[in-house]
Amino acid sequence: MAERLLRRLVPGREGEIIAGDLREEFAARGGGRIWYWGEVLSCVAVRLSPHRLTAPDLRQDLHYAVRVLRRNPGYALTAMVCLALGIGVNSTVFSMVNELFWQPLPLPHSGRLAIVGRESDGMACSYRDYLEFRQRASAPAGRLFSGLVAYDDMRVAIDSGGMSHIVGADAVTANFADVLEMPAQLGRWFMPEDDRLGSDPVAVIGDGTWARLFGRSPDVIGQRVRIGTERYRVIGVAPPGFVGMSPPHLVEIWMPLASQPDVRDLLANPGEWERPLVQMIGRLADGQGTREAEAGMRALDARIRRDFPRDNAPAGAITVAVATGASRPDVRAVAAPMAALLLSVTAVVLLIACVNVANLILSRAAVRRHEMAVRRALGAGPWRLVRQTLAEGLVLGAGGAALGLAVGYWSGRLLARSLPGFPHGGMLALRLDPDWRVAAFAAAAGLASALLFTLAPAMDAARINGGGSRRMRQRDVYVVAQVALSLVLLIAATLLVRALEHALEVDPGFAMAGRLEARLSISEPEYTADTGRLFLDRVLAAVQAMPNVQSATISHNTPLSITDATCAAPDTNTRPRRTGSDIVAAGYFDTIGIPILRGRAFEARDRQGAPQVVVVNETLARRYWPAKEPIGQSVWLGCDTKAPRTVAQVVGVARDAKYASLDEPPQPFVYRPLAQDWVGFMTLIVHTPGRPEQFTAPLRAALAGLDPDLRVYEIETLEECASGSLFRVRWQAALLAVFGGLAMVLAAVGLYGVVAYTVAQQTRELGIRMAIGAQRGDLLWMVLGRGLRLTALGIAMGLLLSAAATRLLGGLLYGMSPLDPVSFAAASLAWTAVAMLASYVPARRAMQVDPVVALRWE
């Protein structure tokens, strides 16, 4: 039995020899089964060692593969370009995922920087807890962190050139730059005296802000800029590339934490232990891992809670994790499903590219049948031939991966620049820079695809007398699979594009055409509620007096962009329910075109001191007073059941509209009059019969004329607001359209290849047919029909696949069915047209076959 094992594992003459040696020695020793087994196993071990398996011939294989490919540059280039496109889009998407989840901060020794916080509270903890942690965690005995920073993410308005820009900002403790080991590009970072009550407000600006608002002028140091309500002195510029602790969420301004008004107020109250909430980032002390630090911090947390007991429920446990990618849990939560969708889409594109290359190799195999037969005749075993094909695949894969990295780099650049913007002025910035992870990913993708596309042809090459017809069938299967897969992507892209159109066609319930909005900040300390209302009256009067203005009004919300909410209840016993709300001026309903169905809109008599009134929408009226007359009913406003709530009387019912997004179901909504309520942030809405875009500049000038210091944010048309609210679906539609188009091109190339190959193979047959009287048209149809039959089969399978796959897009379709027949039909028709084209080119060649030449062929 051992002998049989030996013969099986060590084939050929060599096995014979070894078996003979062993038999001879076995006889000389006079037995010894265990010895015999040991010897056999030694042979087997040596045979199976990887060194023995690969090393001696692999170099030879690769060398030969390179030579073969160099002799056929067209073939090699086509295959590599196909792969490069597939690997390129994959590495672009992967670099996005990498950036969101794994890339470390662009800081020295970033592997030692850890985000610290309570995961249950969005990785935050209270500022007073932070102060205790900082003191205790850096105590010389049992030092956990060499430095611990607290920071608070916020959005602030920075004023420049008559406009206010909303940017991300971090309020940070003074040790921020020391702990992160980050010198300023210009000027300096904070010192302890900057982070004290009553100190002169100072700020450090980011590289982007420095370039955009100050033209990289070094004079920016020492300048005063208005950030929020205070004038800050700029003391430094952060190094380029640093955009805060949770990239790609952009932070462009840093300010000392303790000088923030809300922090100041809360610190004045020594009993306040829960607010303000801050996030923490720390540099791990030498010898501390995240796990030890986490255990240490939890022990400290328990001790702090014992030393300073508080009445509310225990907080979540502290976690410590190395800071990589977007450390904000909310950004991760949004990004994860998007990343999964995109990665699976690009994987399909790569799969199609692989199938293309497999097809190429198969058609080459047909040409090389002769060579393979010769090599086999000379004694090459099947495994040797398989290995040769694999080696060629590896070389192609390596070339494809290298080219793919380049493609990925450029497409990443293009993508970062051309993707539809995120709402609210670029709060996110993807850099899409490749790093070693992206390179490793591309290499892995190249290797995996090399295995994938060579395996089938290699098996085929190894088979003795690989029958021509069988190979044809295999190629057909590939084409059908390609058509099916790319059709799925195409249908998904069409669905999203149609969903976009569909969403834009949804009746928002208010008029958008010709309306322009400008967001104004009318807050303290410049304005109080009373002076603010007076100022807004002046604004309305001035704007209405401008030429080309039909009407103008004020609301707190910006439709489909920024919406407020409160709680409402029909009486004191009912639990208050969350309700959309807005504060609007008297002419609001006329200007925005929302009809009042019952009762009246707000009028001049609804002033302060007069009875509190509200206008509700149909949904709210139906929900609270299903069978009763809503006019005259009372609404209790306010979410806190303990605090005194406002009671107001319903004076009108407005038609339902879309408030926050175009795909929302009907929402209950309550309008309050501007005269009886106040928020220091308002939207001016202007209705002009002309083109609203052209009204932007005069409007800005008019506002500056009324108050040169007025903070004005984006000025946009309502249509732009609506389209901005669709950014997520727009984003994915854009990407899917690109990937779907790419997949279709790759699959079309595959189809073309197969049909062209058939024509080349059938030249003789075509010649005979022509010689015995077939018309050119018949031949055209014969070839075309073949391509179309394959396409039809692929489309049928693709439709079935799509029906299953498009369900995953559910949330992005704005109420459209995932089986939308128009999208399915349009994508299938598009594919049919492309298939016609891809088979027409080789079919024309078939028509031009000269029967005499064809018959002499071979």
Place this chain on the structure above:
Amino acid sequence: MSDHYLGEFEQVVLLAVLRLGDDAYGVPIRREIEKRCARKVTVGALYSTLDRLEAKEYLSSWFADPTAERGGRSRRYFRLEPAGGEALARAKSMFERMWKGVRLA
């Protein structure tokens, strides 16, 4: 110096083949090494080294007629090629140069 130099076991195998002369096939080669070096040699290790040396053209081999004592299987005889002799000589002189003037305490 040549870019190929011999490993220790390769030298041992080459020397064994040289010593055995016309009688150099698997079984005696193994016996020779086990006797003179006092170490165990498995058949797998031996043949992989022999194959490697043949690939480097330090050895050549041929097959003899089958014999009954081997269950009707033939022997594979090995012979040192000139290149193998040169490699051995190089290895020897290398060691001699290294040992020159060295004394172990």
